[in-house]
Amino acid sequence: MIRFRNPGTQYTTQIQVFRELYNEYKDAPSFSLDDMAETIARTKLMTAYGYAGDAALALSNTDNDSLNSTKMNAKMYAEVFRLLGWITSAGSGSYPLVFTYIGEHAACTDEVLPLYEQCVLGINNPQRIMDVKYDEKVRFFKAALFSLEDLGGIMYKHELCLGPMSIDDLDRSQYARMITYLQKLRGSYKRYEEAYKGLCEDLDVKPTLPDNSTRLPIAFMKTCNWIDSKRTKDLYPPKSLECICLTDHGREVAKSLHNVKDLRLDEYVTYSEAKQRALIRLGVYSMLFRAGYNTDPVKETIQNDTNECKDILAGKPLLFSPYQTLHHDEVDDALNLKRNHGSYHRNRTILPNVSRPDLVINDLNLSVTVETVSRNEDAEVERFTSYVNKLKLAGKKKREIIDRVFEECITDTQTRFYPFVATLFRVMGLDCTASRPGDNGARWDAIIVDDEESIPIEIKSPTEEQHLSLKAIRQALENKVILLSRETHPTKPETTSLAVGYYLPNDRAEVTNLMIDFKNTYGYSIGVIDLKTLLTIAITILLDGKTIDIQKLNRLEGFANATFK
Amino acid sequence: MPLLSKEEKRNSIALPKINQIDSVTQRYGETAIIRGKGRSISGACLKCKNPRCMRFPEAYISCPEFEDFSYERNNNVCPVDAISWDYSKDIPRIDHEKCINCGICALMCPIGAIYSDGNKVYVSEPRNDYSILPVTASNIRLQEELFTRLMTLNWQHRFLHESQSIMSNIYKKVSKFDGRSMSANLLIRNLMIAVGHHCSISRTGDVYTRIDAVYSDGDIYDACYGAMEIEFGRDTLDASRGILDDIAVLHSRNGIDKEKNTALVACLSFPNKRQGYFQVIKDVNKVLNLKIQTVSLGALLILAWNGIEVDFSQKDFYADFDNLSIRSALNNNIKRRVELPEGFLGILEPEK
Incomplete structure (x- = not known):
């Protein structure tokens, strides 16, 4: 493929x-x-x-x-x-690069799309310009348009992988077999799933790879206005899938491609040097002509080259993109292009001294003291305490208990996770309650109620998002604003607003950035705690009889990290 | 080897047969009337060399105050690509299938040659009142002088008088926008330009830029500028959170003082009172002293259709839980009452 x-x-x-x-x-x-x-x-x-x-x-x-x-x-x-054939390797390696003659035209026009369309059609394999080589000999976009035509004007994106990406399109019988194969696949989602799985197994790749491979082709075809999208159950019932549909313009382009001389590298190399040079010129000029360029200045050359290649062309327009097939030296030479480089002075920039905040911001520590915690016992806290004790009696070490509870929570939805987080804060001796699901009045998911410094908590359950995201940080800021404005519980501007999630954010640097932005701009601190840290604190309190330094929590800014003294 | 050029398809430009233009007026649903030296003619397409109804100048889609904002460079006036050049007639052509009747192309036309009958938009062709001239440097210069004259007259465009049926039709078409396309953001950006601002939207696929758009009134002195969140879906709370994020990022990283950031939320319809958006906007004002203004698509359309250059610095478009409407701001701007019933499509206040 x-x-x-x-x-x-x-x-x-x-x-x-x-x-x-x-x-x-x-x-x-x-x-x-x-x-x-x-x-x-x-x-x-x-x-x-x-x-x-x-x-x-x-x-x-x-x-x-x-x-x-x-x-x-x-x-x-x-x-x-x-x-697209707009730039190409200057020498034998992948880099550095130079602009091609076609690329220069693309850069110098207001209306690029017609030339873009020609260049999308020009993409073909095999070629001599890219490092990566594939087995298939295919002009993919022509094959995709023909496949769309032959499959009722509609295809599911993965059919592009199962079909035109995996065939030699000039082999008529192979193409026909591919169409029949896709037609037979249709009607059952299960059949499609098996076929796609089989493709991935054959290629020894993850299912995401062929899927990702459809993104650029679909974008190209949409840009060229050959296709648009439509969701339907018709192709693979009962599943509703977003499919690509041929537009009127796509149909016209497909129709026009039935009557062209589609020249590929394999055939090109069989011709004499004189014919090759003529084909290069005709290929380039016909692309520009179809894209609306005035080819009158090279009319005579076109006429001579057409005569030279009349046996090959048989009266048909040529579909051949030299810069997308051959090394630019060969193409430039045939076009008699001399690259005259003007004076060019490269100015290297001295980069500003900026660094990402995760390099300079340290995680904050929650220290645990050795005083005894005082808390109002409630049913959830008792249940959790006895569960932890049961595991301890069964010989589990503290770290094992923490890991076990942590793993058990991975499938928790909001209705389980939010109250559980509130329970863990209560284990620490804090008066924490979770909001009722669907209670729009209480915008925070839980709140630590205090006579002076109440803390709103934004919680993300692992089934909502495993890693906390920027969204949670934004919501933590909103919670702070709401609490200060509506004064439902006493708090201070300097008291933190918490975000609690299963894992810490993937992109900690950007989350740190945002927390710093909020602090700089609005003066409020956001604290972030992941479940493992929360469990570590709660279970340490239960098993080792320690207490948490509430002031540290009240002023938490950034990521919390539990340490024990 | 020299580059080949595109075929010279543009053959002519047009100029009105009036020596000295004294005034231009336009009524809803009609082309403009151009008066001068005792005679008047209808506005018709000037076949501009660089059609203003099709492409914005680069300056319009960038905001100097936000020089670090990575913005979308698509400068099409039509957010849905419904306008193109008809080389056979040498005037713009409107694709009525695609056109949503927003009128932005009409508002950009320097001579009021584009109009709508309420359903479809048309381009008026130049007839006997216009000289059709070849595209030459001197003729282009004459046309540029005309544009300058028309600009100095500072005449007010009128496109459509708002009505329930017109708004319903537009909202119906807009609701069909593909959620992943840029059309909604382009529509808002282009309307912001139509009401007298520079406006930039973020590039699709730029995962690092969370700010939807920025705008600036382009004044050198006492400029009004700010961040924008564009929300055509139902999650308006995301917009209020997003705008606080935008203000903070711009304040902390880009030196845009939060006090000077006249932030806007542009939505399709005003959120329902129960959704909590307006309560949060009130909280933000109370605690952070930031008045986040809210405008709907319909409100921007009405302002644009009346040729209004909107001044957001006065915070007239601030609505919160205690005052859920921007109706009076609209009435003041267009100097008449907006003729849409209360709550209609959530254009001026939440739907009932």
């Missing part, structure tokens, strides 16, 4: 990025991935960690390229533009 990586699919951003790159490097002999990253960041066409421009560059600057989000972003666009 041919693969399409998962790059930026937004057309307007693609075009803007390409124009900016062209403006910056049109006079340079070549440009690198670092150059691209710098331009994309500087023109604010990407952000990193909430920052744009030089700050984004500085923040993503790391020795490990795969962690450098700006560079990875640049690589993503490089792949799209290479696929």
Whole structure:
């Protein structure tokens, strides 16, 4: 199966990025991935960690390229533009890059879409320009349009993987078998599931890989207005699936492709050098002509080359994209292109000194003292206490007990998890109650009630989100504002507002950033506690007879970490 | 080797046969009337070299106050791509299937040549009152001089008089927007531009930018600018949380003082009172001293259709639990009563 990586699919951003790159490097002999990253960041066409421009560059600057989000972003666009034949390798390696003659046209026009459409049709395999080689010999988008035509104008995205991505499309019998196969698959969701599973097993890949491979092709086809989306149960009942449907324009394009000379690399190499050079010129000029360019200045060349290749063309228009098939030296040579580079001076930027906050902010500690906890026992606290004691009597160590309870909570929904979190705070001796589910009046999920410093708690159960997200932090701020405004419980501005979840956030740096932003802007502290920390504190209190320093909790800012003295 | 050029398909431009234009007026549902030297003619397409009804200048879709905001560069005036150039007639063509009747293209037309009958939008073709001229540098210069003159007249566009049926039709079409498409954000951005602001929206797929949009009135002195959250779904509480996030990020990271951030929530319809949004907006005002204003799509349409340049700095569009309506702000701006019943589509206050 041919693969399409998962790059930026937004057309307007693609075009803007390409124009900016062209403006910056049109006079340079070549440009690198670092150059691209710098331009994309500087023109604010990407952000990193909430920052744009030089700050984004500085923040993503790391020795490990795969962690450098700006560079990875640049690589993503490089792949799209290479696929479209707008840029290509300058030499034998993947980088540095140069603009192609077609790419120059794409950069210099207001109406890019007609040329974009030609370039999408130009994507074919095999070719000599990309590192990755696939077994299938296919002009994918032509095959996809034909498949859509032959399958009633509608396909499910994974049918693209099972069908046109996995065939040699010029082999008529193979194509026909593929259509019959997909037709027979339809009517049963189970049949489809088995087929898709089989494909993944054959390729030895996770199911997400073929699925991701459909994103770019679908985006390309939507941008070209060949397809739109429709949700239907018709294809694989009883499942309702979002399918792609051929538009009128897509139908017209498909129709026009039935009557072209579709030239591929395998055939191209069989011709004489003179014919190859003529085919290159005809391929490039016919793409530009179909995209609305005035080819009068090269009319004579086209006429001569058409005569030279009349046996090959047999009166049909040529579908052949040289820059998407051959090395640019060969194409440039046939077009008699001389690359005259103007004077170009590269200015390297001195990056600002910015760093991500997780590098400088330490987790906060909750210390536990050795005084005895005093709490009002209630049924839930008693139940939890006896469960912990039972596990202890069964020979479990404290860490094992914590891990066991933690694992048991993984499937908890809001109705179980919120009261359980409140119970754990009560074990600490705090007066904590969970709000009733659906009680819109109480916006927080639980609250620690105190005579002076009540603390609202935003809780995310593991079935809502396993890792706390920015959303919980936003809600914690809202809880604080509401509590201060409505004065339902006494509190102080400096008292924390808590967010509790199963795991700490995945992107701790961005959550830290936001907590810092809230503190800087509104003056309120948000504290974040994960279930394991909460269990560690509660079970330590139960088993070791310790108490928590409430003042530390009241002033918690950032991530809590339980330590024991 | 030189690049090939696109075929020169644009053949002509048009200029009205009036030597000195004195005034332009426009009534709802009609083209503008251009008066000068004792005669008057109807506004008709000038076949602009750079059609203002199709593309915004780059400056309109960027906000200088928010120079670090990574914004969408699509500068189409039509949020649903319903307007394109008809090379056979050399004027813009409206795709009535796609068109939602928002009128933004009409409001951008310098001579009031685009109008709606309430259902469909039309472009008036230049007839005998106009000179059709070849596209030459001198003719383009003449046209530019005309635009300057029309700008200095500062005339007020009128597109449609709001009515229940017109609004219902638009809301019906907008409710069919694909939730993942940018159309809703583009529509709000373009309406903000139509009511006299610069406005930028975040790029689709930019996971690091949580701010939906930023706007600025473009004034050098005493500028009014702010963050925007655009919420066409039901989760308006997400918008109130989002706007506090936006204000904090801009204050803390980008040096946009929270006191100067005239933040806006743009929604399809005003949220229901029970949803808690307006209560939270009141809390935010009480505790943080921030007046978050709320505008609906319908309200922006009405303002734009009356050629109003809206001043958000006065916080007239502030609505909270104690005052759930922006009706009086609309009435004051358009200098008449909005003719929509209370609660209609949640345009000026929550639906009943």
